[in-house]
Amino acid sequence: MPDLTLTKVAKSFGGNAVLHDLDLHVRDGELFTLLGPSGCGKSTTLWSIAGLHSPDRGTIAFGDRVVFDGGRVDVTPERRNCGVVFQSYAVWPHLSVHDNVAYPLKLRRVKRPARAARVREVLELVELGHLERRYPHELSGGQQQRVALARALAHPPDLLLLDEPFSNLDAKLRERAREWLRALQQRIGVTTVFVTHDQDEALSMSDRVMVMDQGRVRQVGTPEEIYHEPADEFVADFVGSVNVLSGRAVPGADGTAQVSLDGLGRPLTVPAGADLTGDVRLAVRPERIVVHPPGGVPADAVNVVTVKVASRAFLGDHYRYVAELGERELVVRTLTPVDHGSELIVELPPEAIRVFGPA
Numbered sequence: 592m593p594d595l596t597l598t599k600v601a602k603s604f605g606g607n608a609v610l611h612d613l614d615l616h617v618r619d620g621e622l623f624t625l626l627g628p629s630g631c632g633k634s635t636t637l638w639s640i641a642g643l644h645s646p647d648r649g650t651i652a653f654g655d656r657v658v659f660d661g662g663r664v665d666v667t668p669e670r671r672n673c674g675v676v677f678q679s680y681a682v683w684p685h686l687s688v689h690d691n692v693a694y695p696l697k698l699r700r701v702k703r704p705a706r707a708a709r710v711r712e713v714l715e716l717v718e719l720g721h722l723e724r725r726y727p728h729e730l731s732g733g734q735q736q737r738v739a740l741a742r743a744l745a746h747p748p749d750l751l752l753l754d755e756p757f758s759n760l761d762a763k764l765r766e767r768a769r770e771w772l773r774a775l776q777q778r779i780g781v782t783t784v785f786v787t788h789d790q791d792e793a794l795s796m797s798d799r800v801m802v803m804d805q806g807r808v809r810q811v812g813t814p815e816e817i818y819h820e821p822a823d824e825f826v827a828d829f830v831g832s833v834n835v836l837s838g839r840a841v842p843g844a845d846g847t848a849q850v851s852l853d854g855l856g857r858p859l860t861v862p863a864g865a866d867l868t869g870d871v872r873l874a875v876r877p878e879r880i881v882v883h884p885p886g887g888v889p890a891d892a893v894n895v896v897t898v899k900v901a902s903r904a905f906l907g908d909h910y911r912y913v914a915e916l917g918e919r920e921l922v923v924r925t926l927t928p929v930d931h932g933s934e935l936i937v938e939l940p941p942e943a944i945r946v947f948g949p950a
């Protein structure tokens with residue numbers, strides 16, 4: 592399978608720039624996810640790869656085959672050989688499952704016996720072998736989506752491009768569909784670009800994730816890197832939930848890095864080596880904040896503060912609190928309930944804090 596390289600791809604619609612000199616590289620066989628808020632340019636990127644949009648400039652290459660290069664090269668979608676699946680399943684209602692999946696093979700003039708064999712093979716792959724004779728209206732949403740996937744795979748694609756393929760499925764089905772698709776993708780090893788605005792989907796399925804914002808790349812990394820080492824406040828906030836506290840860098844004792852927050856007596860110690868000057872923003876995920884029982888704070892704990900519970904929500908596997916930290920709010924989690932208005936002793940371990948420049 593080829594890798595995929597986009598170099599300085601730019602696209603505007605009616606004078607509005609949607610992609611700004613976008614660079615991206617998807618490795619051979621990986622599942623690479625474009626993640627970002629609605630309108631950030633994910634679908635435009637995917638459509639440009641498929642050949643359904645022509646960028647204004649830049650280059651797109653599948654392995655060493657250039658499929659787009661400014662105005663000079665623009666290979667048609669059929670010749671790019673991408674399997675594409677959209678959010679709306681776009682299976683043809685008047686064709687049976689078999690005929691939907693056979694269609695791309697028919698277009699390529701694959702002979703009837705070979706076609707029937709490949710349709711059976713690919714329907715087995717998506718676990719729909721027993722529904723070959725059914726029509727789309729006789730299938731569930733999840734099954735229709737698998738027909739769309741089978742059709743995308745029927746003529747083995749060089750790249751598989753998936754644009755929010757699960758967003759019409761209910762939550763339980765979506766979870767199963769992710770696991771199932773990921774396993775299938777690994778089994779066949781097809782280089783895949785997956786578009787979603789759902790962070791859980793991106794984190795759970797991908798080899799690597801590219802976080803986009805307004806047509807620009809914010810960060811590319813493994814799900815763990817994106818979550819634990821967000822490059823900036825946008826990524827920290829978009830992927831998972833995060834507390835952001837504004838403060839000011841102050842010289843710490845013994846060369847430690849410290850940040851003072853208005854209304855908080857002692858400054859907070861932040862990871863050594865953080866590049867600290869002037870106004871900074873501290874990001875800390877709720878689940879990294881340690882809640883100590885009264886009288887149970889370890890002697891070596893740093894950044895211990897007392898907060899007051901302002902609101903509580905029960906979320907099944909944990910409780911989520913909004914607590915008051917001076918004039919600010921701090922979101923904290925616990926496994927057991929704590930009453931509204933009570934005080935919590937919490938620790939913000941330095942290693943759980945990321946420091947960013949001013950917003």
Ligand SMILES: Nc1ncnc2c1ncn2[C@@H]1O[C@H](COP(=O)(O)OP(=O)(O)OP(=O)(O)O)[C@@H](O)[C@H]1O
Nearest residue numbers: 604605609627628629630631632633634635636788
């Ligand atoms: N054919 C078009 N004509 C005009 N504007 C367009 C066209 N296609 C996309 N846009 C605009 O380009 C921007 C990026 O759209 P795009 O669909 O790529 O975003 P997205 O990140 O995929 O969003 P979503 O998750 O909502 O699908 C949006 O502002 C959109 O309105």
